[in-house]
Every structure is written in C-alpha cells, then in structure tokens.
Amino acid sequence: METNPRGIPQAPFIDNVEAYLKQNESAEITLKKFAETLSKYRFMENNMLQRKHSLETKIPEIEKTLAMVEHLISKQGTGEPIHTRFELHDTCYAKARIDSTDQVYLWLGANVMLEYTLEEAHTLLKDKLATARSTLTTTTDDVEFLREQVTTMEVNTARVYNWDVKQRQQARLAATEETVAA
Template sequence: MAAVEANPRGIPKAPFVANVDEYQATETEATLKKFQEMIAKYKYMENNNLQRKKSLESKIPEIKKTLDMVNFLISKEDSDEPIQTQYELSDTLWATAKIKSTDTVNLWLGANVMLQYTTAEAKDLLISKLSAAKVSLTQVDEDLEFLREQITTMEVNTARVYNHDVKLRRLAKAQKQAAGGGDEEERD
C-alpha cells in the first residue's frame, strides 16, 4: 500500500484525479459520495483550526500584556517606593492598592489554577508561552491554507467525475439512439 502524503501535522493530502477513467473503479455515485465525505472531513478540520486560531489570537495579546506587567514589576523591584494601582473586584467595583514587594507574582494557568512565581520565573514562563503560542498560530495558518487547497482539489475532483459521468451518459444515449432507438421519445 502506498504511503499517503500529508502535511507536517498529519493532515492527508487530497489526491488529484487527472484521469477519471483510470481513477474510477466503482460507480460514479460511490466515487462522488467518497469525495463528499473527504470534503466534509477537510471542512471539519478547517472549522477546528479556525476556532483554534481565534483562541490563539485572543491569548497572545493577553500573554503580551501579562509579560509587560511582569517586566514593569521587575523594573520596580529595586525601588523602595510602593506601586499604587487599581484592580477590579467585580464588574463595576474597583479598589486601590499599594504594592510594596514585587519579587513574586501569581499567574492564572487556567482551569481555576493560580501559581505563585518569582518575577524572573514568571518572565521566563510567559516568554516561553508567548513563543509557543506564536509558533502554534503560524502552524494553524499553514494548516488552514493547506486545508483550503485540499478542499479546492476535492471540489475539482468532484466536478471532473460528475462531468465525466454526464459525458458517458450522453455518449451512451447517442449510441442507443444510433442503434435504432432514434425514433422513440425518451421517457423519464
């Protein structure tokens, strides 16, 4: 069995049907159904990647903002002057706070988990998370482009098989009429 070509993340490449007669071993209906299933799978993967892209595009600015805040706190570590800030207690309630020590920060990691880090550890963690998110976003964009190409290829294949079937039906009809059925009117 021949190996199926795929992109780096394992999405299979759609075969291009150059010669419909050679490719189509079964009936047209079965081939078209198979192609529609492949298109549906590619569109499912495309929707998942679009959701993932949207998630990454919202996370990256938050990571950058958090990293900027950690960098600000690092810059104020040697200062004896407290940092005055406002923070949100609820949707419409804000409070003022004075921060005297800036050597540790608490970071939300998700799933209701918060951990305390030194500012240096937090900076390293955020830099690695930001880098990973950017790489993931690049990969998602590449996958989306690849999926669009595969969907287009499968749609072209579908049209080629359908058109070939129409051509064969017309040819069969013309041969039937030439063989003596030319006087009869075709009934549906």
C-alpha cells in the same frame, strides 16, 4: 499518500477522470468517497479555525501579563510604590498600591492560580508566549493547507460529476440512434 508535516493527508488531484475511474470504482461510489473526504477536510478546517481564534485571543493576554511582570521587575528594589489599576472583571477595575513585590500570582486556567517569583513568572510567560506564537503559525499553515485540499476535492468532485453526466448523455444519444436506426 503524501501528508503535510502534521500528518494531514494531501488530496490527490485527478488529472484523467476516465483513467482514475477505470482503476477505482464507479462514478457514484467515487463521488460518495469524495463527499466523505471533503466533509473530513471541512471538519478539520473548522477545528483549526477554532484553535486559531483561541490562540489569537490568548496571545495578547499573555503579552499583557508579560509586560506587567517586566514592569514589576524594573521597579523591583527601587523602593517606590507602584500605583496601578487591575482588572477584576471584563469592565470592572480596582485601584491598587504595590509597595514592593518579588512574587506574583498567575492564572493557569481551570480556576487555578499559582504563586511565582518574578523571575519564574517572566520565564514561564516568555515560554508560553513563544509556544503560543509557534502554535499559531503552524495552525495558520494547517488552515491554509486544508483550504487547498478542500478546493482540490471540490474540483475533483466537479470533474468526476461532469464526466459522469457526459457519459450518460453519450449513452442516451447512442441508445436514441440505435432506436432510430432500427
């Protein structure tokens, strides 16, 4: 079975329903398997969409923090104080005067903050930003791939279902013709 680069299996497209069902099970069993596969793809898609949303939220925060560290690096050694406002909470800011600094504290998550030199912080943030952007790109690709697989499975399901309905109609028609002929 083919997969994408991250191991998500590709849904097979059923070209000939009759030949496919001869090689496999009945239409009912096939439809149940398709429904299960479809639910797995949708579950993966929802997880990827959540991850994508999380990354889309994190990237601007990392960019903003990186810009501040770059600003601090540019002011380093000039001797002039930096007047700024920093965020205490979502809508609460405080004024600050920074006379000189060669260290910053960065939130790492899970209520953990560590002290870094400006150069270390700059390197760390650039790496985190590059990783986040790369992950966002692959996650976006995976979401698109999963949407294609969902569509393929929906088409397969419809084709098998329609084929089964047609077969049942033909069987009923044949039974009716036998009854009339007898």
